[in-house]
Every structure is written in C-alpha cells, then in structure tokens.
Amino acid sequence: MKNVVPYVNEEVSGRDFKYYIFDWDDNILHMPTKILMEHLEDDGTWKPVELSTASFALVRSDHRHYRPPSDGGWRAAFRNFADPEKAGEKNKFIEDTMTALARVSAGEKPSPSYSTFKKTLVEGRIFAIVTARGHAPETIERAVRLFIENALTPLERETMMSNLRGYRRWLDKVETFGTDEDELNYYLGMCRYSAVTYDGFKERMANDPVYREKLATATTASRPELAKEFAIRDFVEHVFHMLQRTGGLGRSVAIGFSDDDKGNVKSVSNYIRSELARRFDGIKFVVYDTSDRSLSKGRKVCVSGQMNLPGF
Numbered sequence: 001m002k003n004v005v006p007y008v009n010e011e012v013s014g015r016d017f018k019y020y021i022f023d024w025d026d027n028i029l030h031m032p033t034k035i036l037m038e039h040l041e042d043d044g045t046w047k048p049v050e051l052s053t054a055s056f057a058l059v060r061s062d063h064r065h066y067r068p069p070s071d072g073g074w075r076a077a078f079r080n081f082a083d084p085e086k087a088g089e090k091n092k093f094i095e096d097t098m099t100a101l102a103r104v105s106a107g108e109k110p111s112p113s114y115s116t117f118k119k120t121l122v123e124g125r126i127f128a129i130v131t132a133r134g135h136a137p138e139t140i141e142r143a144v145r146l147f148i149e150n151a152l153t154p155l156e157r158e159t160m161m162s163n164l165r166g167y168r169r170w171l172d173k174v175e176t177f178g179t180d181e182d183e184l185n186y187y188l189g190m191c192r193y194s195a196v197t198y199d200g201f202k203e204r205m206a207n208d209p210v211y212r213e214k215l216a217t218a219t220t221a222s223r224p225e226l227a228k229e230f231a232i233r234d235f236v237e238h239v240f241h242m243l244q245r246t247g248g249l250g251r252s253v254a255i256g257f258s259d260d261d262k263g264n265v266k267s268v269s270n271y272i273r274s275e276l277a278r279r280f281d282g283i284k285f286v287v288y289d290t291s292d293r294s295l296s297k298g299r300k301v302c303v304s305g306q307m308n309l310p311g312f
C-alpha cells in the first residue's frame, strides 16, 4: 500500500482540544512490580515475601502476619516503586514497563486505558501521567518513550510525527521543523509526569501556598488524594495557560481522567465538581473508573462542565 501519511498533518487545526490524565499501574499497563514485606511463619520467624499490588491490597491490614521489612520499614517495602538510590543500579520501573509491554505484545489483554493512551500519543495530544509511585519525571518520560517504541506500529509512529508537526505549524507557527527526535522531545516536554511520592513532587506541593495549608490540616489517609489533586490542578493550569498563549480558548476543551482505584476516582470527581469545574468553567471534565477489567475502556463516572463533545 502506498504511504499516505503527510509530512505535516494540517487537519489537526480542525480538531477539538482533548487532553488526558492517566494513572499508570493497572490503567495503562499491568506492571509486575512487587511490594517487599515480611510474613510471620508458623515457627515464629519473619520471612521476606514479595507481594503483587493486588495481594498487598488484601493483606495490608493484617498486621499480625505481615509487616514492612525490619531493615528500612515502609520505604524499603516500596523500594521498587521509586528510582534506585545508587547510580548504576537498574531502574525497576523501566524493567517492569518492558516486561508489561512484552506481555501485551505476546497477546495478554491490555489494561483498560492502554488503547486510549496509545490513541492519545498517535494523535499527538498533550497528556499527564499521575501516579502514586515515587519516580522522577524523567523516569516516567523514559517509560513513555518505551511505550511509543513498543506499542505503536511504524505507521502509527509516522502518523504521530505528522500530527505533532501539524500542531507545531498551527499553534506555534513553526515552518522549519527539527529532526523527529527534536519534535518528539518538544512534545514529551509539554506533557506532565507526576509521581506523587517522589521527593521533588512533595517539595513542590509543600511550597504551594494553597496546598501547604491543605496539608497542614489533612489526615495521613487523605494525603495521597490531596497529592493527586495537586498534580491534576497543575496539569489543568498548564493546559489552560498553553491555550491562552496560543489563542485556543475559543473552542471546546475537554480533559479526561482515568484511574483503576475507586478511592482516587471518587476523590478526583469530588475535587473536579467542587473546585476545578467552577474555576475553569469553559472546560469539560470527564472521569473514567477503570477498576472493572472486563470493561474495555472503563466506566464514565463524572462529567462536569458546559461543553457537550461528541465522542467523549
């Protein structure tokens, strides 16, 4: 078949503005990352065990039989969910992403938002990854690059580049394009990668006047939810400023959020209704609950805002 992908897809200028916020684990990919715990044996000794996130969720409150490693505590338990502490050590997130991608290539059923994430990339739309993990933004961006290299076909990658150039010409008035690598770097640099237990993220949140106050009165249990809120607000503001700069605010704008954790879905929906939808009243917000693996794209649980876009 003749190659029909244009070098610059001018048609992107006719599109609505749609952006997405994705949780990573069990939403984009089923990651094999294990939590390191200790289990009380019949003979009274504690033995190290590795638990999947699903098993951990079942035993986490069984304090009689499970405890975090005596050497290192909770930080050690979640060591594989953060970047290595010493330079030169292998990064588990990158390794696990490769494993998860290989399983999908081998025919395993992908996570509910896998295909939406893929489509987002092929269409060249800006997105955010918001995860409870503790990685640096650069680590998550590396994982996204692996996704592009492995989950997209060569034709899909070419389509993505054509769309990226289309947006650059339309919104940034670019006429002379860089190499594919330059243009991909530019695009991925516009996206946001927030791992909310990463020290740099926590610091940024603690330095924000509004969230410093919210954190001061928050219970320990509600802190992770606050952190996701902060990451979402950050992305929505980023999108808003970008649209303001490029004069795109006259069109319909929609932002989707997907997560497989029901607690997050609930708290983010509340946050959107009570704050974001009021502050950004021209933006439509859509939340997807992807906890039910039998549904291919999750369940739409919250829609807020004025616009009514077909296809969302």
Ligand SMILES: [Mg+2]
Residues within 6 Å of the ligand: 023, 024, 025, 026, 027, 259, 260, 261
């Ligand atoms: Mg998840």
